[in-house]
Amino acid sequence: MSEIRTPIVQFGTSRFLQAHADLFFSEAAIPRAVTVAQSSGDAARAGRLAALALPEGYPVRVRGLQDGKQMDAETRVTSVKRTLSTATDWADLARIFCTEAEVVISNTGDAGYLPRPADLDASPSQGMSFPAKLFHLLAARFAAGAEPLLVMPMELVPENGKVLKARLLEIGAGNGADPALLAWITALPFANSLVDRIVSEPLEPAGAVAEPYALWAIEAAPGVVAPCDHPAVQIVQDLEEIERLKLHILNLGHTALVDFWRGTGARDGALVRELMAGPEGVALLALYQAEVLPGFAHKGRGAEAQAYLATTVDRFANPFLDHRISDIAQNHGQKAERRIAAFLDWVGPEGPALPELHAILKRARA
Known part of the structure; x- marks a missing residue:
């Protein structure tokens, strides 16, 4: 042969x-x-x-x-x-x-x-x-x-x-x-x-x-x-289109979850999937619906953002993945600049009001 x-x-x-x-x-x-x-x-x-x-x-x-x-x-x-x-x-x-x-x-x-x-x-x-x-x-x-x-x-x-x-x-x-x-x-x-x-x-x-x-x-x-x-x-x-979905939905979500985790007591050893089942997950889903998706819609990319979000939520809730929020929290301030500040700049002042994202960014910079 x-x-x-x-x-x-x-x-x-x-x-x-x-x-x-x-x-x-x-x-x-x-x-x-x-x-x-x-x-x-x-x-x-x-x-x-x-x-x-x-x-x-x-x-x-x-x-x-x-x-x-x-x-x-x-x-x-x-x-x-x-x-x-x-x-x-x-x-x-x-x-x-x-x-x-x-x-x-x-x-x-x-x-x-x-x-x-x-x-x-x-x-x-x-x-x-x-x-x-x-x-x-x-x-x-x-x-x-x-x-x-x-x-x-x-x-x-x-x-x-x-x-x-x-x-x-x-x-x-x-x-x-x-x-x-x-x-x-x-x-x-x-x-x-x-x-x-x-x-x-x-x-x-x-x-x-x-x-x-x-x-x-x-x-x-x-x-x-x-x-x-x-x-x-x-x-x-254009890879930039996919990179922006990943950066401003999946990665932004991780950074927002760190902020919510800190606000509810920052319990040691917490996993992403555990937070998604608690108040932090509720807050994150509300943030996506109230600010992240409207920001993408303003840029003409609402439908693809909605589809990507559904996949992202499944990934965050993966019952087999032990993803520690404390690992994600490393270099939180730098990550917030790239993931949240850059999203605010991309949406621009002519877009929808994004008060919660501004608040998260302010706390990350403090």
């Missing part, structure tokens, strides 16, 4: 990817096969790496509320067909990257794009950052005369595609790369995207527990296509 080709090359082995992109590739109308590359080289995760590609797949358990109803279901993810490490399998990875890859995805953590001293070395090494390793793989593909491919970073970085491309070109310029290679990389499509799903805990040796809600929003641009056909994967004209 011939070896399966993997048009998706993925950098990262996180439980988020296991319960997000890899699950979508497995559930897609036409399933996609994936080679997973561990970029950290962490030998302690060798068991996880091997388990990802077992023929029977690995489990993802989806637990929470969907349309107000409790769900608790398990599925097997079988999209991962091959796993490699950049530390030990570079030659195989380069071969696959040059001969099989059509789409590259990554989720390499908060520090994934940070420069490292080895980034400008002439040859690839494990000491390099992810962008530097990707640069060398792209250089190998260019030298092989292979077709262009689509790069789809998933790190939680605003305009992540634009940022990653800029970093690659910076690396190339720093090591004196062929101008033709830099022009080729410049012409490649790098997708900006926003991903969202709470993946609450790992399963061993591979797998994860996740909430029902999932989103992979990809900004439309020349050469950018959806990596698979799945309900959670959406091509959108």
Whole structure:
């Protein structure tokens, strides 16, 4: 039997990817096969790496509320067909990257794009950052005369595609790369995207527990296509529209809930789902109806805000998720500026009066 080709090359082995992109590739109308590359080289995760590609797949358990109803279901993810490490399998990875890859995805953590001293070395090494390793793989593909491919970073970085491309070109310029290679990389499509799903805990040796809600929003641009056909994967004209829903409904709700929690005694160890069942939840739902939804309606986005709110309330009330309000309360003042003050500025003085949001912001600034 011939070896399966993997048009998706993925950098990262996180439980988020296991319960997000890899699950979508497995559930897609036409399933996609994936080679997973561990970029950290962490030998302690060798068991996880091997388990990802077992023929029977690995489990993802989806637990929470969907349309107000409790769900608790398990599925097997079988999209991962091959796993490699950049530390030990570079030659195989380069071969696959040059001969099989059509789409590259990554989720390499908060520090994934940070420069490292080895980034400008002439040859690839494990000491390099992810962008530097990707640069060398792209250089190998260019030298092989292979077709262009689509790069789809998933790190939680605003305009992540634009940022990653800029970093690659910076690396190339720093090591004196062929101008033709830099022009080729410049012409490649790098997708900006926003991903969202709470993946609450790992399963061993591979797998994860996740909430029902999932989103992979990809900004439309020349050469950018959806990596698979799945309900959670959406091509959108403007990521800012989705970012604003998340920021000013879900994130704003968390910040308002912190304010209400403090006002009712700030009991230690309180969970978001517990607060949603108490007076704080009542106050939050009233705030949404009286001020947040009217603010979105004033900007012509009332219907989508209403739909997003219904999903958000389900997420907050997830009976399986232990989300501590004290964790959300960290850096409360900064969060209030980005989530509440920015909403007030967006709605503007010509919009509806928003007295409770002004009061919450005032208390956060005190």
